[in-house]
Amino acid sequence: MRIIQYTIVWGMLAISLTACSSKKNDEDNKATSAKATKVAIVDVDECLPLIVAEHLGLLDSLHADVKLIRKGSIAECKQAVENGEADACVNDQAIGYKLITAKKARIKRISQLNDKVIAADREGHSFYMARMAVDSLMKALQPVFIIQVENIRVRMNMLITSNIDAAILPEPYASRAVNMGNYEIKVKAKSNSKSITEKQQPLLTKKIAKLKEPLSIAHDSIRRFGKENYERIWK
Numbered sequence: 001m002r003i004i005q006y007t008i009v010w011g012m013l014a015i016s017l018t019a020c021s022s023k024k025n026d027e028d029n030k031a032t033s034a035k036a037t038k039v040a041i042v043d044v045d046e047c048l049p050l051i052v053a054e055h056l057g058l059l060d061s062l063h064a065d066v067k068l069i070r071k072g073s074i075a076e077c078k079q080a081v082e083n084g085e086a087d088a089c090v091n092d093q094a095i096g097y098k099l100i101t102a103k104k105a106r107i108k109r110i111s112q113l114n115d116k117v118i119a120a121d122r123e124g125h126s127f128y129m130a131r132m133a134v135d136s137l138m139k140a141l142q143p144v145f146i147i148q149v150e151n152i153r154v155r156m157n158m159l160i161t162s163n164i165d166a167a168i169l170p171e172p173y174a175s176r177a178v179n180m181g182n183y184e185i186k187v188k189a190k191s192n193s194k195s196i197t198e199k200q201q202p203l204l205t206k207k208i209a210k211l212k213e214p215l216s217i218a219h220d221s222i223r224r225f226g227k228e229n230y231e232r233i234w235k
Contacts, residue, residue, distance in 0.1 A: 036067040037208055040077035040086035042152060043070065045171040046095050049218040050211075051233050056221065058214035065210055073150035074124035088208070092124040098174040099133055101166040102159050103181040110185055116165035119149040119158055126168035133187050172231070 041047040050068060053059055059066050069086050071077045077089035099118075101107035107116065110133055120130040127146065134144045147164070149155045152173055159167040160180050169177060178184055222230065 036065045037088065038067045038069055038086045039208070040069045040071050040080040040089040042072065042074060042077060042090060042170075044090075044095055044152070044173075045227070047090055048227065048230065048233075049215050049222065052221060052230055053211075053214040053218040055230070055233050056218065058217055062214045063210065064208075064214050066208060072154075073152060074121055074126075075150045078123060095125060095170050097126045097129050097168050097170050099129065099166060099185045099187050100159060100169050100174055100177045101183045101185060102162045102164065103183070104162040105165040107165060108183055108185065110187070113144045113166065115143065117145045117147055119147050119155045119164045119167040121150050121152075121155075121168075122148050123150065126170075129168050129187055133185075172227075 039050070041050060043051070051070075053064075054068050058064070059068075069080060071080060074090070074092045077086070077092075080086035081089050101113075105116065107113060113133060118130045118133065120126040130146045134146060149158060149164075149167070152170065155167045156169055156173040156177055158164045159169070159177055159182060166185075167177075174184065
């Protein structure tokens with residue numbers, strides 16, 4: 001009888017300890033989550049290492065204390081910082097944009113953009129690139145129209161369905177559109193300057209020092225297995 005009683009007591013104690021341990025782990029996870037730096041990002045190539053690091057569990061295992069918040073546009077990323085949902089966001093000026101024209105529009109030169117419609121995001125660097133294309137045609141008799149389309153996926157879908165004549169797109173969306181028969185036009189700020197699609201600043205603030213190791217491993221994984229291996233992560 002005593003053996004049975006001891007077994008019951010030890011069993012109850014084990015359950016109690018397990019429950020306490022589980023509760024403590026939950027509390028620790030909540031505390032870590034509360035301290036984590038929340039970074040708003042968009043699904044573009046420049047953010048792929050961050051997404052891969054998250055996908056491989058590196059942000060947790062290497063205690064990077066970073067939580068990613070995925071948004072559909074640069075405007076949404078900035079809004080997330082403004083309303084306190086995120087602590088930092090992707091640096092839009094670090095994203096390489098391309099001018100892609102719709103297949104049915106048959107536009108292969110900037111001079112053919114007269115009286116056409118370009119989709120861009122007024123809150124981001126893509127609008128600057130669209131303006132550069134338009135400014136080169138200021139002497140044209142017919143204007144070029146820039147319309148506001150914040151969401152990157154929506155912008156690409158409008159292009160491939162020929163609802164617009166052109167769009168400013170980052171990778172991987174630009175390449176996807178070109179692979180469907182649409183056309184890329186090179187845009188330069190000035191005749192003697194570098195392409196304005198060249199990345200100008202670091203992607204994220206250097207203050208997030210703990211990202212260095214997980215991002216390094218993620219970069220190695222992308223180089224080893226190829227960007228295509230992680231395409232499904234975008235979806």
